[in-house]
Amino acid sequence: MIHIKNLSKVYTKGRNEVVALKDINLEIKKGDIYGIIGLSGAGKSSLIRCINRLEEPTSGDVLVNKINLIHLKNKELRKARKKIGMIFQNFNLLHSKTVFENIAFPLKLVNTPEKIIKEKVNHLLELVELSDKAYVYPSQLSGGQKQRVGIARALANEPDVLLCDEATSALDPKTTKQILNLLKNINDRLNLTIVIITHEMEVIKEVCNRVAILEGGNIAEEGSTVDIFSKPQNPITKHFINQDENLPKSFIKGKVLHLSFTQGSATQPLISQITRDFDIDVNILSGKIEYIQNQAIGKLTIQMDVDCHRLLDIIKYFEKNYVKVEVIKQ
Amino acid sequence: MNEWIELLTPSLLETLYMVFVSVFFTILLGLPLGIILVITREDHILPNSWLNQILSYMINITRSIPFIILMIFIMPFTRLIVGTTIGTKAVIVPLILATTPFFARVVESSIKEIDWGVVEAAISMGATPIQIILKVLLPESMSSLVLGITITIINVLGYSAMAGAIGGGGLGYLAISYGYHRYQTNVMIATVILLIVLVQIIQSTGNKIAQIINKK
Known part of the structure; x- marks a missing residue:
């Protein structure tokens, strides 16, 4: 047009x-x-x-x-x-x-x-x-x-x-x-x-x-x-999406990830799965659900203490389950 | 009382005649001139800086000349147009010449007050320049134009009284010939009172009309 x-x-x-x-x-x-x-x-x-x-x-x-x-x-x-x-x-x-x-x-x-x-x-x-x-x-x-x-x-x-x-x-x-x-x-x-x-x-x-x-x-x-x-x-x-501004500086330690769940990935209990599978502790820093033209997107910011190799594995795991991952701090 | 009426009425009618005819032609000439002054600006609908500057200079020059000098200065031109240089008719020519540039500036400032966004909206709807002038610029500035016309009429009234000094008719002539040359102060005072009343009527009528038109 x-x-x-x-x-x-x-x-x-x-x-x-x-x-x-x-x-x-x-x-x-x-x-x-x-x-x-x-x-x-x-x-x-x-x-x-x-x-x-x-x-x-x-x-x-x-x-x-x-x-x-x-x-x-x-x-x-x-x-x-x-x-x-x-x-x-x-x-x-x-x-x-x-x-x-x-x-x-x-x-x-x-x-x-x-x-x-x-x-x-x-x-x-x-x-x-x-x-x-x-x-x-x-x-x-x-x-x-x-x-x-x-x-x-x-x-x-x-x-x-x-x-x-x-x-x-x-x-x-x-x-x-x-x-x-x-x-x-x-x-x-x-x-x-x-x-x-x-x-x-x-x-x-x-x-x-x-x-x-x-x-x-x-x-x-x-x-x-x-x-x-x-x-x-x-x-x-x-x-504009305003995702990197919300966290107080003191919380940004260890590895911080930003996760986006769309329709395909929201049905599984992924966080509890990774704590079990990778034997780590996950701290949830913030979470919200945004609606974009009535389509829900879940947003989660998590923090954990792992080394770089494990981090890569975790990211792969998330992406395999259709969660979009962004590393805020590594 | 009757003699007062006999004395004042013809002069009053002459003044009203002068003012009416002069204002009529002033609007006829000044309105398009004022519109052209706005729309030929660099950032308006028909930019033409050459025309804009020339008009602007001409208006400034005419407005710089004191009215009483202008009247004498253009006497040959006045004779050419109306055939005489004294009396009511002869005053109308310099009156128009002096007030048209003034009125053009009044129109210019009224139209410039219009929010450019409104003009832009009309452009975005595919309006032609003529349509923008007739359907946007004039209606949107009408209230302000009415006030401008009111000021112009009062201005013309003042100038027309001044014209009495060099043989123009009307209330100004009456005041000068009786009050100044014949030391009849009471006639002068009567004309002044009449002029005050006239100005009040014109201004309040103008205000009223402008208020009715104004939808802002």
Whole structure:
């Protein structure tokens, strides 16, 4: 659905050059909810804005629905943009127009007949559960309601893709969850491809089936959300998953392992098996279960006093039983 | 009382006429000018720094000239357009010339207040520049524009009174000819009171309209 090839973006201000994106390659399939996560300044905002050319890429190609947007002239670009919906962190609604008029706005741009506008807008109002607020002005809405209007407006032209630029960053956790559920719902119902950029791992965990971690304008890691969560490779990914920060320093002695149990491995009593088989004592430092799109991943941090050879054997044993192991301290 | 009304009414009507016609043309010319000043900025929808700079300089130059000097300075131009350099009609030309750049700046600052994100949202929906101007920039800044128009009207009222000094009509002329040249202070005071009342009415009406339009 979206194909990004060798995309680079360099900002030039006077003599200063700031490289925001370096040679990015991404493929987003139809029906994906694709998350792009990064710290501020990682280039994620530039990346999503290059997709509909709100920012002009310095080089590279962006294909949406097989159309290369980079080669389009103004008029064709405007036409292509109508099939790429976008929602924003600050909602960006028109203050001078009611909720109804805001949602009707993209339809009015293409001179849709009033009757069809009315039908479509009412339908969208129902979809985002705001039928009772149709004739209210945005200033009277809560943040979550404003974003619902933003979503309805973005869907008015029946887009193929929905771009979400930090769409939940201005909302509280509960409202964030509601908005994410709405996005998921839309994704299911309309088979709409959604691209989400965020700095919150919770957002990715909640809805994204794939994720790319962006750092310093590069993609540090990319893959299915479950894989990334159960075995993060990159330090920045670990930072987001927040697994190496929880342990007090005084606990990190001996050998410390980090284990991730996915569905295949959670049914066996592996810890008690290794204590018996290897005749060692295991100290559990922390444990939790995370749900990634309703799929459970068990996380366990354990500590033990063994030598390197035994450690290798233990790791092998775990991996044979489909537990992903990461050595925190050896 | 009757003689007061007889004395003041024609001048008041002249003033209202001058102000109305001048403001009408000021909006007609200043509004597009102000819009162009915003949208041709480097970071806006139709960047054209060359046009932007030229317009900006022209506006600054016109605004630097004191109104009373401008009136004398452009007399040949005024004669060319309305055929005379004295009276109500003749004042309208310099009034428009002096207030249009002022109003253009007012429009510019009103439109600049609009959050760029809203414009960006319209761009992301495939809006053309004309659609952005008509459906985003103008409606979103309407409340602020109404206040700007109010200020402009009061400005024009002040300038029109000044025009009395060089033979323009209206309340300013009445105040100068009776109050200054003929030492009838009471006429001067009456015109000043009338002007105060006018300004109050204009300002409070403007405030009211702006308040009704404002949905923020």
